[in-house]
Amino acid sequence: MSTSTDNNASITQESGPSAAVQDIQKKIVVRTADGEVFNLKEEVAMEIDIIKTFFQEDSISYETVMPLPNVEGWEMVKVIEYCTKHVELKHKVDGYKERKAFQALFVQNLSTKSLLALTNTANYLEVKYLLDFLCQAVSEQIKNKDVDYVRELFGVENDFNDEEYEQVKAEAPWAHENLNNDLH
Amino acid sequence: MSDALCSRRQKQVVLSESVDLDCVIVEILSRLPAKSLLRFRCVCKAWRALISDPYFIRKHLSCINTKISTSYSLLIRDEIFQSTEYEAILKFLSHDGRVPCRRLDFPVLDRLVIIKRILIVGSCNGLICLILDYHHFLMEESFTFMLWNPCTGEYRVLPKPPVHSSRECFFGFGYDSTTDDYKVILGSYLSGYEYVVVFMLKRGSWRKIERLNRYFGVRRVGCLVNETLHWVLKEEEDGRLITSRIVSFDLAEEKFHEIPFPHPPNPNGFLIAEVGNPCNCLTLVFQTVYSDVEGTLKMWVMKEYGVKESWTEIVNISPEVMDEDENIPLEFMYDGEPYTYMACISDNGEILMQLEPIGALALYNPREKKYRTVMDYPDYMYETVPYIETLVSPLTGSTGATV
Numbered sequence: 243m244s245t246s247t248d249n250n251a252s253i254t255q256e257s258g259p260s261a262a263v264q265d266i267q268k269k270i271v272v273r274t275a276d277g278e279v280f281n282l283k284e285e286v287a288m289e290i291d292i293i294k295t296f297f298q299e300d301s302i303s304y305e306t307v308m309p310l311p312n313v314e315g316w317e318m319v320k321v322i323e324y325c326t327k328h329v330e331l332k333h334k335v336d337g338y339k340e341r342k343a344f345q346a347l348f349v350q351n352l353s354t355k356s357l358l359a360l361t362n363t364a365n366y367l368e369v370k371y372l373l374d375f376l377c378q379a380v381s382e383q384i385k386n387k388d389v390d391y392v393r394e395l396f397g398v399e400n401d402f403n404d405e406e407y408e409q410v411k412a413e414a415p416w417a418h419e420n421l422n423n424d425l426h
Numbered sequence: 427m428s429d430a431l432c433s434r435r436q437k438q439v440v441l442s443e444s445v446d447l448d449c450v451i452v453e454i455l456s457r458l459p460a461k462s463l464l465r466f467r468c469v470c471k472a473w474r475a476l477i478s479d480p481y482f483i484r485k486h487l488s489c490i491n492t493k494i495s496t497s498y499s500l501l502i503r504d505e506i507f508q509s510t511e512y513e514a515i516l517k518f519l520s521h522d523g524r525v526p527c528r529r530l531d532f533p534v535l536d537r538l539v540i541i542k543r544i545l546i547v548g549s550c551n552g553l554i555c556l557i558l559d560y561h562h563f564l565m566e567e568s569f570t571f572m573l574w575n576p577c578t579g580e581y582r583v584l585p586k587p588p589v590h591s592s593r594e595c596f597f598g599f600g601y602d603s604t605t606d607d608y609k610v611i612l613g614s615y616l617s618g619y620e621y622v623v624v625f626m627l628k629r630g631s632w633r634k635i636e637r638l639n640r641y642f643g644v645r646r647v648g649c650l651v652n653e654t655l656h657w658v659l660k661e662e663e664d665g666r667l668i669t670s671r672i673v674s675f676d677l678a679e680e681k682f683h684e685i686p687f688p689h690p691p692n693p694n695g696f697l698i699a700e701v702g703n704p705c706n707c708l709t710l711v712f713q714t715v716y717s718d719v720e721g722t723l724k725m726w727v728m729k730e731y732g733v734k735e736s737w738t739e740i741v742n743i744s745p746e747v748m749d750e751d752e753n754i755p756l757e758f759m760y761d762g763e764p765y766t767y768m769a770c771i772s773d774n775g776e777i778l779m780q781l782e783p784i785g786a787l788a789l790y791n792p793r794e795k796k797y798r799t800v801m802d803y804p805d806y807m808y809e810t811v812p813y814i815e816t817l818v819s820p821l822t823g824s825t826g827a828t829v
Contacts, residue, residue, distance in 0.1 A: 253684065275736050300665040341513045356588050360453070373453070376449070377457055380454050381455075384462070386462070388465070389466065391466045392469055393469055398469055401470050401471050402471065407468055410474060413578075414464040414577075414578065416461075416528060418468075
């Protein structure tokens with residue numbers, strides 16, 4: 243009995259999941275496009291698939307600083323914020339209300355354009371649950387907007403001529419009515 | 427979405443560089459309500475192509491169907507067709523005037539259509555199935571069916587069924603996921619002339635179902651639950667309905683089965699019964715009337731499909747229930763025909779019901795045992811059908827398989 247406990251203790255030390263017990267958190271370091279450097283807790287870093295793949299699949303040492311040339315510093319801050327909360331809520335039995343409250347605050351001060359940028363980043367970093375949440379958040383914000391707003395937001399050019407545009411519009415004129423166009 | 431022009435354009439976007447920019451846009455768009463998507467078809471040619479693409483439409487539909495609380499629209503028909511949001515009805519207070527409704531443009535057909543002769547057969551995934559020329563009399567010809575998406579305006583008049591229609595006909599409409607196809611059912615229980623024919627949307631034609639296990643006389647329009655149609659069995663004695671069973675027709679199997687009532691109705695009374703699916707669960711409404719005095723109206727929900735013991739009584743309305751202004755009592759009968767139609771049940775348990783002879787649409791609160799009228803058209807009878815707003819095409823169904 244005591245032998246196995248000893249074995250367990252030694253196994254624990256080698257693999258590191260209860261490294262917290264020994265007060266040494268494994269950290270992963272990334273550098274974003276603007277040169278900012280972030281130290282992530284291992285458990286949070288592993289939520290980000292692109293980071294997980296980089297370190298685990300290629301067995302790269304945690305001492306390497308992973309470059310993230312497509313990610314801005316402010317975006318990394320938000321991603322870390324969300325993933326940290328997600329990990330925290332994983333262990334909670336009934337985190338529904340807390341999650342909802344957190345999500346509302348998370349998007350509160352972000353413009354729709356920033357939200358969209360963050361969505362693309364979540365996609366690049368491969369954090370599925372964050373991507374799902376952000377896609378939903380963006381769709382909520384644009385659902386009552388008009389065509390011009392959406393073109394501007396996504397940087398899309400209108401390639402319809404006037405006649406074509408009117409033709410497409412005429413297929414469902416009611417869809418262009420009764421919008422609320424609050425400026426965002 | 428293989429438009430090279432679009433890919434080039436997307437790279438001009440001032441956003442974080444991403445290989446899958448297209449994929450993000452698709453994910454965002456598929457979470458939008460149908461109305462927004464119809465509008466955004468005008469954004470650019472690439473978006474128009476995406477939003478019209480059958481695979482995108484299917485993805486959009488599955489997003490709607492997996493939402494925890496679907497927002498229903500209601501199709502209301504009296505002299506014209508109108509659509510309103512169920513949420514708007516819940517928030518409606520009588521002093522606000524009228525519930526905001528959108529008038530729908532009924533398709534212009536090359537024949538005369540009398541709106542009053544239209545029978546709504548069912549709604550499924552945003553498609554409404556109707557009969558354009560419903561009548562009670564035996565005719566030489568057959569009924570004309572139509573599939574309509576009131577959101578996109580697309581419609582399709584189906585070829586005539588290869589059978590005669592009669593007063594002893596029943597109908598249903600639904601989706602069968604095993605074949606990814608929409609089916610319209612037309613059956614007859616006229617003695618010596620029983621049949622069931624099914625129209626399959628992808629094939630575009632009617633087919634007679636051979637070797638059916640049995641035939642039933644059932645009440646006209648079936649309700650759809652779990653890809654199965656349900657009707658109340660029409661067992662009569664001396665002209666009175668005495669049934670205690672629901673007949674189901676599995677759209678995949680194409681066979682009839684029976685589901686018993688929660689309990690047999692009181693044989694001394696005269697039963698009025700109807701099935702519905704206001705909360706996507708099989709719901710049964712019945713009321714026993716004794717010597718022209720209305721009995722209690724009961725509503726049961728089958729919480730676990732197919733399990734008789736799971737029938738749960740959710741509503742028990744005695745005839746003395748009044749409206750919130752204490753003016754008009756609820757009445758459920760009209761010329762001896764059942765006319766309670768439960769459209770929806772909201773999260774707080776309020777039930778949207780259609781009443782006669784007032785002809786109104788009311789919200790009944792089972793806890794307070796009061797109801798409030800939300801729509802009142804004293805001159806016309808009208809039907810209410812819940813549906814969801816989708817882009818599903820009645821021409822092709824969910825996927826792009828062309829007929």
